[in-house]
Amino acid sequence: MKLYDFTIAPNPRRVRIFLAEKGVEIPIVQIDLMQGEQFSPEFSQKCPSNEVPLLELDNGVCLSQVDAICRYIEAKYPQNPLYGATPEEIGLIEMWNHLAFMNGIGAVAESFRNGTEVFKDRAVVGPNPHAQIPALIERGNKRTLEFFANIDGHLASRQFMAGDRFSIADITTLVAVDFAKWIKLEAPAELVNLTRWYTEVSQRPSAQA
């Protein structure tokens, strides 16, 4: 196995935290998104959607998309399940992981990709050009603040995003909160539940991955 990564980007970090929590090590290759290396002929052949993270298996099969990679790892190394063990846990973790991806990472990306010069004409992930839409900067910012408030309420009665165990839903939420710093947004201190949770999960060794 080989993991294609770009260390500063948020989505590959989700995989690296996942691997650290599982205690699994994989050789890592850097793809410099700022230099456009994801569009090289060699990488495009492995990954037609031109993105990282990408996991290349020993038989040549390539998996893009964070949850595809993490679920492959989880199936191969089932110890310490981060996608849940019981049906209810599995459902709740998937629900909050998806909500954190759509409303957290998705909201920040909406603002960032539409307002940053390097993504000019690449406002949508993938091989096809798409112009930036300035109205999405403001919408992304608004959605990010709504996400913070929503997660704060959710965490009022829970230690972790999907109950009393750390899961992939915490990883995605943590990465979303850190990604928001790229658009200069931080969770307001009065959101005490989010702040308490953020402090806790940021102190896990995996958060440095």
Added chain:
Amino acid sequence: MKLYDFTIAPNPRRVRIFLAEKGVEIPIVQIDLMQGEQFSPEFSQKCPSNEVPLLELDNGVCLSQVDAICRYIEAKYPQNPLYGATPEEIGLIEMWNHLAFMNGIGAVAESFRNGTEVFKDRAVVGPNPHAQIPALIERGNKRTLEFFANIDGHLASRQFMAGDRFSIADITTLVAVDFAKWIKLEAPAELVNLTRWYTEVSQRPSAQA
């Protein structure tokens, strides 16, 4: 268990097809999105994100998000796995299911929600108002056509979206292709692989669910 549904909407249909393929029956309650029933106090308490499908478990726990519901069902009724059995199958199915959701259903929704009077000020799913952005109509249409072309190429060498077995990735792609009719887009006949696959999966009894 009880499934909250709105029959004409695309996302609940993904769950109904999934249930039909699994041979699992659940009592269904209609929530009329056109009448705003998803914002009633009773439903908002079950589902703060104000959307269907929603699965209410017998202990009162509620799961929103299609994949959260379907993965709960899969964990409870593991026969005929639609999310895969081997690590590689699990990874590939998740990858294509996610891509079909983001680039298929997501693209059509982008066009539809920003161009339809009933979604005025509700361009983003959830409880918070968001104005429509007209530029997203055109972008959503363009992305939908790009999705068709991408899937056509992918299906040139595969019977189903994630290999030689029907999976949740086929369900999401089928629903995306049918949802595109809402924005008056159909896969061009020259996309012969997509057309072949679409004809096949549309003829499965589950497609009527």
